[in-house]
Amino acid sequence: MDRTEESVIRGILEEIPCRENQINLLCDLFGKRNQYTCPALFIFGHSATGKSLVVSTLLKRLELPHAVVNCVECYTQRLMYEQLLNKVAGYQSGPSNNYGSFARCDNTNDFVRLLRSAIAEQCTQEETVYLVFDKAERLREMESNLLPAILRLSELSNCNVCVILISQLVWGKFRTGTGFAEPLILHFPDYSKAELLDIVSRDCPPGYTCEFYSSYANLLMSVFYIACRDLNEIRHLALLNFPKYIEPVIKGEVTTDNAHKLWRNIEPHLKKAMHTVYLREVSSSQWEKYQQEDSEQFGALTCLSTRSKVELPFYSKYLLIAAYLASYNPAKTDRRFFSKNHGKIKKSACPNPKKDMSSQLLGPKAFPLDRLMAIFYSIVDAKVSTTANIFSQISSLVTLSLLCHVGHDDQLDSPRYKCTVSLDFIQSVARTVSFDIIRYLFDFVQ
Template sequence: MAALLQHPGYEEEKLQRVAERLPCRDIQAGTLLSLMGNPQYYSYPSIFIYGHRASGKSHVMHVLLKELELPHATVSCVECVSVALLFEQVMLSLFGSDAASLLPRSPSLSDFVRVYRQQCAQLPAEQTRYIVMERAELLRDMDANLLPALLRLQELVEDNVTVILLSEIVWDKFRPNTGCFEPLLLHFPDYSKGELQQILSQDSHPSHSAEFYSSYINILLGVFYSVCRDLRELRHLAALNFAKFCEPLEEGKVKESDTHKLWRNIEPHLKKAMQTVYLREVSSVQWEQMQQMEEKETGVIRGLSAHAHIELPYYSKFLLIAAYLASFNPARTDRRFFLKHGKIRKTNFLKKHEKTSNHLLGPKPFPLDRLLAIFYSVVDSRVAPTASIFSQISSLVTLQLLTQVGHDDQLDAPKYKCAVSMDFICAISRTVTFDIVKYLYDFL
């Protein structure tokens, strides 16, 4: 907070309001105020702010510009799918509808600069104007001259204007190949666990003490922090599960200080909620209704079915299919099953000596090279063996869909086993229109 209150040129009361609304982001807000400078002086032409999702970039800019009453235009590059919409939004926010109507139907960059200069001549700036571009990485898909022009817009329109780009990617991946004016860079790091605790604890419920809600947030972060650092996602989870956390308290079974019993009551519900982090396959109301129905029918809390909550990348699905085939098909059958383009050779298998189904015996371990060979055979498109494919295999192991077998003291190539059921793999196969039964030895 001290970093914010030490900026001359702004009223202390406004700075105090800004500091209260920006917990754990006073350093970044103070840096932005320093870059903005005093109202009567020119500011830096462009600022590039980057950081992961839900790290406070848009919120900090919104609070600063609103509370300090600075003239600004906020443009979402997701909504402005064309250059014309982008130019119109800037004109509408800075100069009003009359100025926006002066733009032609399909304005070029020169049309935008011309109309902007006309408006500046009629309405000279008393202080810096700000243009904030949210999800600015989408600008790279628009006209090639747009991004370089925005970075030096102050020079083109001869006005005290600063363009602020908000992005989730670093500047090295953002910079155009043709070269451009280099903006000032400002990084918003992820919130630490203590900062998330402080921010989420501010949403305390009016019916309960702040200490009680803070202890609930501490329990929530203890479960979810290792898999989710997204503030918005954690806030959603906190609101979703708080009523269940308070149930024993409302029934008079425990006191607020008995955190152990409260934890035992909420633990199965938090584990169930972990299955739906980031996925949002159902709304909060639907999720609560499903929870209540399961309790009435069985008296216990079960997780959502595998088909409801698992959503994998396209190639990860084929990797899992290949792993299932490698686990339940004998290695000697691979040549007969898999030819180029994933076709099956019309050959009858003789299984007189086979007494037991491979599915009854369970999955068998297979080496990595066999998994990849089957994967490249069954996948529809031609895929290069890139690091992305290997990282997706690691992700499947992390999700416990694959199991890595072997010992750390061995130097052999890694071996894996598929850890999903027949129903599960059939559901995954249907999403990529792959008939896995035709490739299974047991079903010939």
């Protein structure tokens, strides 16, 4: 390892605290560019333990050839293969190429052949190419021969390829048949209380000392650590409740050294916030806006919420928006609307009246659960882990008759739904999360 790589790794260790052992182990496994590494690596751990962050940061900072796919967004085998080929070959999908792909790839045999040619064009024969599958537990729901083939990509393609699977499940949950090549397993353990306190204390806002914010984080952890140990959720709660904590300091009633009075002021507020753990009714940015708005604007928001006829948690609103988009947009337009490199959509010069009839007049169409989750993860601002809480909110939307379950209860494939709300209703819900839904509706695109 040369001095440049050592300085890069030192910077990563400072940027990502409490993960020194995992970072050093991954660096040793990666080795030099022209060295062969392990053909498959399985990384597992609970949500918000730094798995995806550490892997993606190392690959980017060390400038190693890599391609990362999210198995939730790529919910079919073809989507996953084509996105991997696009990234390995450096192919940019956009309006100039009609949102096409590097090559059409329908099966594993075509993927191995095309991957070999893409690596030969972009990389030298000795360089290791890293293929990262985030949310790898979704691979178990695809074809049975997919996972064994992915684990043997280095052998099948005869190229220096390292496959990295990132999952919240243990490796034993993936063994569903024969033909599996055992990967090297790396565990990311949960953060301890001291490590959580160290990481949260680094988010100190400007104008306050690190000791003051660390004291606040310690008080916060004393309340929420028993019920919540998710790093993302604790950081969210810390930023959400800090304005209330410093309210007496801003008013001039106490000083920053009087921790006892500050605690007495924030204690009832934190206990009430315990009821909203993992149920974000508003995001951090929206909470700050509400705190800064005057009473008239806040009253307008209250009136808007009253007209909506229903109060929904934060993620339920995005799930309902995603369901509306899936019901009224053709499935073939998903890549154009939700791809990172999408451009202006051009409709046909000679439209077919029957084909191009407004979806708003034809009514909602059924969509599978995989498509709903793919759109949801594309439109939501923050990174969201796939947990039982998300799927329980879908069931709540069905109970409220905002979504309709389509099909029989004994069906073997993925459940299908329809969105039953009107355009005015979904617009009012979208305004509460500052989401311009008209821009994503196919009928309104010029």
